[in-house]
Amino acid sequence: MDPIQLLIICAQAGMLVNLMLIAAAYMVLAERKVAAWIQGRVGPNRVGPWGLFQSFADVFKLYLKEDVVPAAADYKFHALAPIISIAVAITIYAVIPWSGPLVTIDGHSYGLAMAPQMNVAILIILAMTSVGVYGVALAGWSSNNKYSLMGGLRSAAQMISYELSMGLAVIGVVLISGSLNLVEIINSQIANGWNIMYQPVAFLIFFVTSLAETNRAPFDLPEAEPELVGGYHTEYTGMKFGLLYLAEYASMLAAGAIMATLFLGGWDMIPFVDEAALLGLAPDSIPMVVLGHITFVSKALLMVFVFIWIRWSLPRFRYDQLMNLGWKVLLPLALANIAVTGICLLLFG
Amino acid sequence: MPQLIIDGRVLEVEPGKTIIEAAFENGITIPHFCWHPALSPDGNCRMCLVTVGAHKKDSDGALLYGDDGNPEVSWFPKKQIACATPVTDGMIVDSISKETVETQNAVMEFLLINHPLDCPICDEAGQCKLQEYALVHSKGKSRFDEEKVAKDKRVQLGPNIIFDGERCISCSRCIRFADEVAKQPVLTFVGRGDKVTITTFPDTTFDSPYSMNVIDICPVGALTSMDFRFKARVWEMSFTDSVCPGCARGCNISIGVMNNEVLRTEPVTNMHVNNYWMCDHGRLAVPTIVNNNRTSGPMIRRDGVLESVTWDEAIAATVERLKSFKPQEITILGSSLASNEDNYLLAKLAKEQLQTSNIDYIQHLSHDFGDDMLRVNETAPNAIGAHTAGIAVGTNGHGVAKLVDRIKHGDVKVLVVLEDSLDDFSDELAEASAGVEALIVLTSHTNLTAKQASILLPTTVFAETEGTFTNIHHRVQHFSPAVVTKDNERLMTMKQSRWDKFGAPNDRWSSGEKRDARPAWKIIQALCVGLGANYAFGSSGDVFNDMAHHLSGFKDMSYPSLKKHQGLILGKGNSPEKEEEVYQSHVMKPA
Amino acid sequence: MANVKTNTEAQRLTFWERIYLPEIARGMGLTFKQMLQPTFTRQYPEERWEPEGSYRGRPVLVLEDGKERCVACGLCSRVCPALAIEVRAAETTDDKERYPEKFEINMLRCIYCGFCEEVCPEEAIVMSKDYELVFGSQEEGILGKEKLLVPVAQLRDRLEFLRQWK
Structure with a gap:
């Protein structure tokens, strides 16, 4: 690999990480705004116009906070846990095809995506979500606090349970698209129509499990305030808490982007329509790629909005209900979905 | 003796008693304002109106009974006042029927107009x-x-x-x-x-x-x-039973404390000591004694100036001085102002630890304080107690009488003074005491002797600790702590007002001054331990039990029994007076 | 338990309710509609709220003819469930004989229950409309007479309310 290429990739990575962190911070603002609207309030409106700089104020404040570590905590793991959480979320961004290639330098083309052509992208995603458990479980365990530990344990149990259904739901998509490469999957959707039309059940399962994997309501048992004070992040302060908090929103955005990729046709604007031909542009031309990127991000953000909307609409599940849903409903449903998909492919494919 | 029925109870009382007295002696309270057992009946408030009647008889003189077995009564047409109607044989009195109570209610309405x-x-x-x-x-x-x-x-x-x-x-x-x-x-x-x-x-x-x-x-x-006027509401104070230290009568009193300050004193009825009363001198003196002119924190004289030191330092310095002189060079003065327990341990210190026989106490006698009612000429509360507890000149020892001469001859090197100010004995003695090598003063007030002290060990007053006084009639009486010091910090037995109970450190209303004083017996015990004794009295009660064990006068006595019988006579620890109904004017018995 | 009539979730719900999804959609629809409704928020420091006479704000002492009505009876202090009030009385030559030499309300203890106002025999302590209570220290939270005394003219609403409804 030549040095220029390395430099460009590094710059690209830096830009992506920063963009995504800012996006995550803004999602916190979005969450507060949506919550406010649903509750008939205004929401943050004091920092900047419509409260737009609230996110910066929040992060700035978190940086200035004292970092309190409980005396009985395991300091190394206590510090490591938030790093794992945020790192996992950001790693997933690397394989997400944010856009097609925008520029070509020295015969290499670069877009906003870091490694769109990776042929095991889906496996990376599933692997990374599994590693995400460590962040939460370690945070809970190393705090040496009963509430934190309970939150961490719940989180571990929940994530392991729902990972199964999530993986199985993705298999339906893989069966149809015939590839683990995300760009390939998008291209197959542009050609054949969005996967949500063929795999509605898989989409539903994936959506529900994504909620659970990101510890979002109604599956936010690891941080259930009424029972567990703050759950796994009870003993975190300052920017360590900030990282755990941002990781949740970063994962949310990642989940939204993955759903956009797997089920909602990626950067395809309208299913079954060749937009490039309609607009009279070449499919790889810059305006088309930018339009595609905007489409992709809009789809991801729409999913994020639904996540937030759900949080302020539905009450939290009880732990046994959570397990029942995961093992007795979603898992059989996902298995059935694979079987039906396989049979249909055999018969009509 | 006349027999009568009050509210269905058959009572037998001495002739000449009034209805209200007969009822009171048998535990029945008839509402009243003007009647007081120590005063002549006046019958002007009319609150004690009761219905009085006689048992009906038939023409043969036989008593008539109703179908339910109760006597048939011919009631007098008008209500009678119970406080001025003497009982007669066969009288039937009713104080609780609806009609009687309505009459009393009507009187009450007139009084409230x-x-x-x-x-x-x-x-x-x-x-x-x-x-x-x-x-x-x-x-x-x-x-x-x-x-x-x-x-x-x-x-x-x-x-x-x-x-x-x-x-x-x-x-x-x-x-x-x-x-x-x-x-x-x-x-x-x-x-x-x-x-x-x-x-x-x-x-x-x-x-x-x-x-x-x-x-x-x-x-x-x-x-x-005039003295108490508007200082506090009744419910803001805690009231603790105690004994007046104003003279050797030892009137039973109740001390009202708010925010760790004594605000008022009231007599407690004790028919064997003070009846229902106490003198104005005692009433006004108690708050002054507790609140004013107090010593706080131990001090040692260095280069002619008294400096504050810690308790451990002060005790160690005292022990060192006591050790460095011969027994007969030490003179110990107990006190008729201090409790039995304090004097007992001081006598133990003198006799068992220091082996000195120079031990005595200063008499407080006045010629004109006493009267024919309560006040007595002995103006310190515990002279008898101090003597009984062992404060007496030993064989070959010297008392307070020759003290001035002996100091002047250089025979007294160490003088231990408990509570008293030496100028109470004579100004000469106070002057001479400056000549001893070590003047060790255990006192609660900054008096003349406290100012002259080489080592000053602040003691509590009677209201800050538990203890006993023996009054002039040899009655041992118990007092309880009412005021908090740094040492007693709320003993379990202490009375607490609402403010005391719920006050937090940052509440201004519960931040009254807490003095750094200790009960004298505790200080003396520390000295004894420093001199090699193995005393381990945890409370005044332990000291008193030791006294009851070793001194015949206090035999069979204990704090609970003293409290129960309102004091016991020396030597009669197991034969208390007969218990009688105690009249409390302002306390209504629960119905 | 055999003879207890059970009414389990499964028996109460219809089939569609039992699979949740339509009900979830209905709930989400409700919250979405709510998002489009106007908000109720008052822009506080700019838009202020003037409470009614029935409002129980900071308790204050009524100042009438340059003097407090209070006679320092201490009933407010006694009834206060949070022990927020301390009153010390002193003698005055006025008809009322006594006045509060010291009257302190610890606003950090006060729970705004209004018992002090209810028990007051002189209508001397009333709940004001003052709801903006910020202190820089614990000591500042203890209000003395100089901060508690409020001229009767400013308390008309509350006194009116008390006479009419209490």
Whole structure:
């Protein structure tokens, strides 16, 4: 690999990480705004116009906070846990095809995506979500606090349970698209129509499990305030808490982007329509790629909005209900979905 | 002896008693304002109206009984006052039937007609007989629409008493007290009807040494104390039973404390000591003794100046001085102002640890303090106790009488003084005491001797610790701690007001001064331990039990038994007086 | 338990309710509609709220003719469930005989229950409309007479309310 290429990739990575962190911070603002609207309030409106700089104020404040570590905590793991959480979320961004290639330098083309052509992208995603458990479980365990530990344990149990259904739901998509490469999957959707039309059940399962994997309501048992004070992040302060908090929103955005990729046709604007031909542009031309990127991000953000909307609409599940849903409903449903998909492919494919 | 029935109970009482006395002796309380067992019956408040009757007889003289077995009664047509109607044989009295109570309620309504709604500004509120009866015998609403009568308020009847004419219900308890108990008949009613009020005769003032007792017996807030006036509401204070240290009579008292400050003193009825009364001197002296001019924190004289030191330093320095002199060079003065326990341990220190026989105490005698009522010439509370506890000159020892000469000859190197100020004995002694090498002073007040001390060990006063005094009639009486010091920090037995209970450190109303003083016995025990003894008394009670074990006078006595019997006579620890009903004017018994 | 009539979730719900999804959609629809409704928020420091006479704000002492009505009876202090009030009385030559030499309300203890106002025999302590209570220290939270005394003219609403409804 030549040095220029390395430099460009590094710059690209830096830009992506920063963009995504800012996006995550803004999602916190979005969450507060949506919550406010649903509750008939205004929401943050004091920092900047419509409260737009609230996110910066929040992060700035978190940086200035004292970092309190409980005396009985395991300091190394206590510090490591938030790093794992945020790192996992950001790693997933690397394989997400944010856009097609925008520029070509020295015969290499670069877009906003870091490694769109990776042929095991889906496996990376599933692997990374599994590693995400460590962040939460370690945070809970190393705090040496009963509430934190309970939150961490719940989180571990929940994530392991729902990972199964999530993986199985993705298999339906893989069966149809015939590839683990995300760009390939998008291209197959542009050609054949969005996967949500063929795999509605898989989409539903994936959506529900994504909620659970990101510890979002109604599956936010690891941080259930009424029972567990703050759950796994009870003993975190300052920017360590900030990282755990941002990781949740970063994962949310990642989940939204993955759903956009797997089920909602990626950067395809309208299913079954060749937009490039309609607009009279070449499919790889810059305006088309930018339009595609905007489409992709809009789809991801729409999913994020639904996540937030759900949080302020539905009450939290009880732990046994959570397990029942995961093992007795979603898992059989996902298995059935694979079987039906396989049979249909055999018969009509 | 006449036999009568009150409220269905058959009672036998001595002839000549009134109905209310007969009832009281048998535990039945008939509502009353003007009656007081120590005063002659007056019968003017009319509150004790009861229905009286006689057993019906048939023409043969046989007693008639109803179908239910109860006697048939021919009731007198009018109600009688229980306080002035003597009992007769066969009398039947009813004080609780609906009709009787309605009569009493009607009397109450009359009494309340002109009584002003002064409760918010009245010192009596909260322990007012009228308030208490208003709860039971009044509807809580007045039918009286007219103007209440205006009379003189804030009239000074004597140097310590202020009179409010409007609140007065004209029961005449104060007039009878002045006439019969204080023997200073200067109070009288003037005016008639609703204009009646109380005043002193021209050119007289009610300044008897017992005048302030009228404040206690006044059933309303008409007579209040100049000294206490508006200092606190009754419910804001905690009241602890104690013994007056004003003279050797040892009147039983109750100490009212708020925010760690003694605000007032009231007599507690003890028929064997002070009846219902106490003298004004004691009443006014107690708050002064506890609150004013106190020592706080141990001190050692260095380069001629008293410097504050820690307790451990002070005790160690004292022990060192005591060790460095021969026994006969040490003279120890116990005190008739200190408790039995303090004196007992001091005597132990002298006899068992230091082996000195120079041990004595200063007498406090006055020629004109005593009278024929309560006050006695012995003005310290515990001379008998100090002597009994072992403060007496030993064989070959020297007492306080020769002390001045011996100091001047250089025979006294160390002088240990408990509580007393040496100038109480003679100014010569006070002057001479500057000549000893070590003047070790255990005292609660910054008196002359405290100022001269080489080592000053602050002690608690009677109101800050548990202990006993032995009065002039050899009665050992118990007192409880009422005020918090740094040392006792709320003993389990201490009475607490609402403020004490719920105050937090940052509340201004619970931040009263806590003095750094310790009970003398505790200090003396530390000295004894420093000298090699193995005493381990944890509380005053332990010391007292040790006394009861070793001294024949205190045999069979203990704090619980002293409290139960309101004191026991020396040597008669197992034969207390017969218990009788104790009259408490302002306490209504629960129905 | 055999004879207890059970009414389990499964028995109460219809089939569609039991699979949740339509009900979830209904709930989400409700919250979405709510998002489009106008908000109720008052822009506080700019838009202020003037409470009614029935409002129980900071307790204050009524100042009438240059003097407090209070006679320092201590009933407010006694009834206060949070022990927020301390009153010390002293004698005055006025008709009322006594006045509060010291009257302190610890606003950090006060729970705004209004018992002090209810028990007051002189209508001397009332709940004001003052709801903006910020202190820089614990000591500042203890209000003395100088901060508690409020002229009767400013308390008309509350006194009116008390006479009418209490």
